[in-house]
Amino acid sequence: MSKKSQKVICALAWLIIIALMIGCAVKPHKLTEDEIAAQETTARLKAERESHADDFTTDSGDLYRVDDSDAALPDSRPDREETEVRDAATSEADRFIIEDPEVYEDYKEEEVHPAPDKWENGSYQFTSNEVWEMTRITYLENGITWPECTYETIYLTACVILNRLYDWDECGTIYDVIWQAGQYSTADRYHDYDGSDLGTSNPEGWSISEEAVWDAINNTDRAPHFQSVAPQGEIYYQDPNTGEVFCY
Numbered sequence: 001m002s003k004k005s006q007k008v009i010c011a012l013a014w015l016i017i018i019a020l021m022i023g024c025a026v027k028p029h030k031l032t033e034d035e036i037a038a039q040e041t042t043a044r045l046k047a048e049r050e051s052h053a054d055d056f057t058t059d060s061g062d063l064y065r066v067d068d069s070d071a072a073l074p075d076s077r078p079d080r081e082e083t084e085v086r087d088a089a090t091s092e093a094d095r096f097i098i099e100d101p102e103v104y105e106d107y108k109e110e111e112v113h114p115a116p117d118k119w120e121n122g123s124y125q126f127t128s129n130e131v132w133e134m135t136r137i138t139y140l141e142n143g144i145t146w147p148e149c150t151y152e153t154i155y156l157t158a159c160v161i162l163n164r165l166y167d168w169d170e171c172g173t174i175y176d177v178i179w180q181a182g183q184y185s186t187a188d189r190y191h192d193y194d195g196s197d198l199g200t201s202n203p204e205g206w207s208i209s210e211e212a213v214w215d216a217i218n219n220t221d222r223a224p225h226f227q228s229v230a231p232q233g234e235i236y237y238q239d240p241n242t243g244e245v246f247c248y
Contacts, residue, residue, distance in 0.1 A: 124165065124166075126174070126217065130174040131213060131214075131217070133174055133175065134158060134161055134174060134213045135209050135210045135213045136186075136190070136198065137161065137178055137184055137186055138154060138157045138158045138212060138213055139199060139202075139205060139206050140186035140193075141157050141184070141186055141227070142154050142157045142239075142242070142244060143157070143205045143206065143208055143212070144192065144193070144201070144202050144205050145205070145242060146202060146204060146208050146209075147204075148241050148242060149239050149241060149242045149244065150239055150240070150241065151208065151212065152237060152239070153237075153239040153242065153244050153246075154208055154209055154212040155212040155215055155216055155221070156224050156227070156236075156246045157212070157227060158209075158212050158213045158215070158216035158217075159216045159220050159221045159222075159223075159224055160224050160225060160226065160227050160246065161174065161178070161216075162216055162217065162220050163220065163222060163223075163225050164177045164180070164183075164225060165177050166220075166222075167225065168180075223236050223246075223248060224236045224237065224246035224247065224248065225248060226246065226247040226248075227244060227245065227246050228244075228245055229243060229244065229245065230245060232247045233247035233248055234247055234248045235247055
């Protein structure tokens with residue numbers, strides 16, 4: 001027998017073997033008793049579930065439990081987890097919400113009162129704006145002439161403002177002192193006399209004026225209440241260079 005014939009016979013033999021194996025694989029499986037019992041149980045449970053389906057469904061098909069037993073079915077909606085997270089976040093945020101007070105129809109807005117008394121424990125409460133205004137007037141009155149005038153002249157200029165605040169009934173604030181009728185011709189001036197920005201024509205004079213204002217606030221000379229180029233009463237101090245006079 002030739003080698004070619006042998007190969008043909010071998011191939012046919014393998015085909016026969018494979019066919020027999022396939023035939024055995026597709027042979028119907030005979031159910032065992034346990035498998036039959038399991039199928040019957042599954043069918044029975046399925047029938048019971050279908051018969052009670054109305055107890056757990058709404059018109060939209062969502063599941064719910066009609067009684068209050070602990071065996072309630074879990075919510076199977078796809079957005080359940082997202083809803084729970086959102087509700088939890090809302091609940092947490094509610095802890096920080098301050099409810100608006102109830103508003104009644106007869107609610108009446110409080111009357112607007114003037115600013116509270118600027119005196120506290122016997123001391124006047126200066127604002128930064130008031131200190132700046134004092135510096136402006138002190139500079140324009142005498143500080144702008146520094147160093148021609150003495151430091152005492154600049155310091156006493158600030159003291160006059162404070163003494164009027166402390167002693168004159170019509171002057172309740174620094175602003176009242178500055179704009180008191182007929183007292184300071186510099187009250188409405190916010191530029192140096194040459195028209196330049198305030199303090200620019202004599203920066204050192206502005207700095208000295210600012211220093212003198214704080215010196216006066218912390219340690220006021222309570223004597224002078226008037227200042228002028230001419231005496232207005234008993235003289236307390238007169239600048240030896242400019243002739244500025246401070247009186248009681």
